[in-house]
Every structure is written in C-alpha cells, then in structure tokens.
Amino acid sequence: MWRLGFFFHEMGFGLLSIFLPLYVIAIGGSLAEIGIMTASALFMAIPASFLWGYVCDKTKHYKRYVLLSFLTSTIILYLFTLTTNLGLLIIMYAAMSFLHIAHEPPKNVLIAELYSHKDWKRSFAFYEGFTEAGWLIGLVLGFLTSAYPAVFSFQILDVKTLPLLLCSVLNLIAFCLSLILVTDPLFVFERGLVNLEKSVDFACHGVFLASRLLGGEIVSEKLRKENLGAFCFGLALFSLATSILFTPMPIFVSNIVRAAALPSSIVFAIFVLNSGGGVLGYLLAGARSEGRAGKAAIGRVVILRSFLSFLLVVVLQFPAFNVMFVTTILILMGLGYAIFLVYVLSLSMELIPSGKTGLFNALIGVGGACGSLIGPFLAQTFGSLGFTYVFVTAGTLFLVSYVAFRVLM
Numbered sequence: 001m002w003r004l005g006f007f008f009h010e011m012g013f014g015l016l017s018i019f020l021p022l023y024v025i026a027i028g029g030s031l032a033e034i035g036i037m038t039a040s041a042l043f044m045a046i047p048a049s050f051l052w053g054y055v056c057d058k059t060k061h062y063k064r065y066v067l068l069s070f071l072t073s074t075i076i077l078y079l080f081t082l083t084t085n086l087g088l089l090i091i092m093y094a095a096m097s098f099l100h101i102a103h104e105p106p107k108n109v110l111i112a113e114l115y116s117h118k119d120w121k122r123s124f125a126f127y128e129g130f131t132e133a134g135w136l137i138g139l140v141l142g143f144l145t146s147a148y149p150a151v152f153s154f155q156i157l158d159v160k161t162l163p164l165l166l167c168s169v170l171n172l173i174a175f176c177l178s179l180i181l182v183t184d185p186l187f188v189f190e191r192g193l194v195n196l197e198k199s200v201d202f203a204c205h206g207v208f209l210a211s212r213l214l215g216g217e218i219v220s221e222k223l224r225k226e227n228l229g230a231f232c233f234g235l236a237l238f239s240l241a242t243s244i245l246f247t248p249m250p251i252f253v254s255n256i257v258r259a260a261a262l263p264s265s266i267v268f269a270i271f272v273l274n275s276g277g278g279v280l281g282y283l284l285a286g287a288r289s290e291g292r293a294g295k296a297a298i299g300r301v302v303i304l305r306s307f308l309s310f311l312l313v314v315v316l317q318f319p320a321f322n323v324m325f326v327t328t329i330l331i332l333m334g335l336g337y338a339i340f341l342v343y344v345l346s347l348s349m350e351l352i353p354s355g356k357t358g359l360f361n362a363l364i365g366v367g368g369a370c371g372s373l374i375g376p377f378l379a380q381t382f383g384s385l386g387f388t389y390v391f392v393t394a395g396t397l398f399l400v401s402y403v404a405f406r407v408l409m
Helices: 004-026 031-059 063-080 086-114 117-146 149-153 162-181 190-214 228-246 249-259 265-287 292-315 319-351 359-381 383-408
Strands: none
Touching: 004 031, 004 063, 004 086, 004 117, 004 162, 004 249, 004 265, 031 063, 031 086, 031 359, 063 086, 063 162, 086 117, 086 319, 086 359, 117 162, 117 265, 117 319, 228 292, 228 319, 228 359, 228 383, 249 265, 249 319, 265 319, 292 319, 292 383, 319 359, 359 383
8 A cells, every 4th residue: 555655656757757848849948958857857866866775774764755755746846837947947857856766765675675585576566567557647647638739739828737737736645645654664674684695595505516516526507696787787778778769759759640640649648558568567577487587587678678779760761650660669668668677676676785775776867867868969960860860879778788787697
C-alpha cells in the first residue's frame, strides 16, 4: 500500500513528460530551449542525488524526503501555470528537479530494506510496473486533454494550463497518501547483510579454487568480482544514449503524426503504447531468473536498444509507414528498458555501499543531462538529417555501453 502515493506521482509526471516539450514549442520555444530546460534540471539532480542519498542513509529517515519531493513538486507545478516566460520556467524546472529527486534514493532503500535480498528483483519489478501503470494513465490523461482542439490552440488561459494543474493536483494526492501510508523501516540492515554475504561467498570460492590448484587439478574458471567502475560507466553511457534518443522524441513523433495528417492526440496515444510496453517488461522481469542469467539480460537489452535505434534510421526511408513502425519500435524499447531497469536497480543495491545510495540516480543524471543537450542540438542543427544523426549517435553509444556491462559480467 505504501506505493500508492508514488503511483499518483508518476501519473502526474507521465502527463508532464509529453505535454511540457509540446507546451514549450507552443509558447514560442525551440528544440534547443527544450534541451536547455531538460539539461539544467538533470544537472541540478546530480548533486541532489548525492545529497539526498547521503542524508537519508545518515539519518535513517526516508519518509520525510519522499514527502518533501511530492509537496515541492505540487507547489512548483502550480507556479508553472502563472507564467509563460521561458527563462523563468527553466529556473523553476531546475529547482523542482533538485527537490523532486529527493524521493528516489529513499524509495530504493525502502524496497531494499523492507524485503529480503532474494525478493529484491521481484519487489523492484512490482514497484516499477505499478508506478509505470500510473505513468501510462498520465499519458492517457494527456491524450484525453489534447483530443480537444482548444487545448492545443493555447488561446484560453484556463484550458492551456489544464495539464499543468492536473500534474500539480496529482502530486498533492501523492503527498497526502504518502503522509498516511509510508513508514520508515524499524531496522536497516539488509544491504549490510548482502554485502557481507557476497564477501564471504567470494572468499570461499577463492579458497575452493586455490585448493583445487594445490591438489594438482587444472582450473579454467577465473575468480571474478563484480566491477563497480564498469557498472557505473555502462549505466552512465546507457543513460546518455537514452537521453539523446528520447529528449527530442516527442517532437519527432509529433512531426511524423502531422506529416501523416493525423490528429495531435495520437502523439500521446503512441507514448501510451510505449509505456504499456514498459508495464509488460516489468511483469516479465519479475518472473525471470536471478544470478548470472539476470546479469546477462542486461547486456541483451542494451544490444536490443542499439539495434532499435539504428532501425529508426531505416524507418525514415519509408514515410508512408512511419507512424506504425515508430510505434512498434517504441513499444519494444519500453519493454526492454523495464527489464534493464529492474536488474540494474537490484544490482546497484548490492554494489553501491550504504551512504552512497544517490550514486545510481547521479549516474543516470550525468548521462541524461549531457544527452538532453546533445539530442536536441543534433536534431535542430542538421535540418532534415537531424534525427538520423540522433538515432545513429544513440545506437553507437548503446553499443559502447554494452561493452562496459560485458566487463561487469
């Protein structure tokens, strides 16, 4: 039940994720300004991730930071409705990002400490699938509001700001529910036990191999320990490629929908299907095996994302079927990302020591911030070939990320 507030929070941000880029364009902004807005928010989230991760582990209090995140998001999203000044919107969006990220490290710790290690993957999968359903409903709300022409004409102030007001109200509901339902764990020790268990297992396996060597046996197996550096590098690169690909994606989808003479509400419908693929991915991830088979799934998903990114370049050569092909690719990307996120989240709680919980979100923030600048820049600078450069760059970076994760495995 404690996840219910997060469900409404994700519903609000699902609506915001697609509406905000379209809103910026509608009030006279550009792709570059969308990139600046997104990058400034993500850069602010990097130190914030370290701060909130350290503070929540230091104090052993987690609920208060979840409440801080949801309440400040409510207030700032309401303030969004009071201005159309792009400079002010960028500043407020960056400030919201710094405070909004406060719920992420505590959420990861709550899952890790409230459930045993063997249930981590299933628990992360359930949480992500449940909140992804909220994100999907937020996209449906965006679809319904955009189905009315007046919403995208931006001529009536109350109608123009309706999605922003909805986002604010949904975060207020999330705050109220979390105030009642979220509780701090009585004891915080599960991650410590897991680290101790992994160290003992590593030492025992080393002694076992050494005894076989001393006994005259030929041992081909290598003693390997998970490489935290490779994990961090691979995660940052994956985030970079994802951000390059998806920051300008709403504009790309909007362009192909317009070229196909379809209503603008179809943009939200496509991202609803993308989110639906994510929900299916979380269901699959919760049922998959653990151990090395689970780690191998990380590499397979990264390769899939690379292939699908390059496939988008091919799709551009068949304009008559753009909408259908792009929708299918986004569904598969959503499914793959869900499986990837569950396994890297679970693995991060094993590899990242207590007190540095925010490192996971900081790495995603570093890649995301850089990618949110690079993606729109490529799309806008190279004219008709802009999105081709976006897709090729993202696909290449996914390949490099795969190499890093191979070192980890």
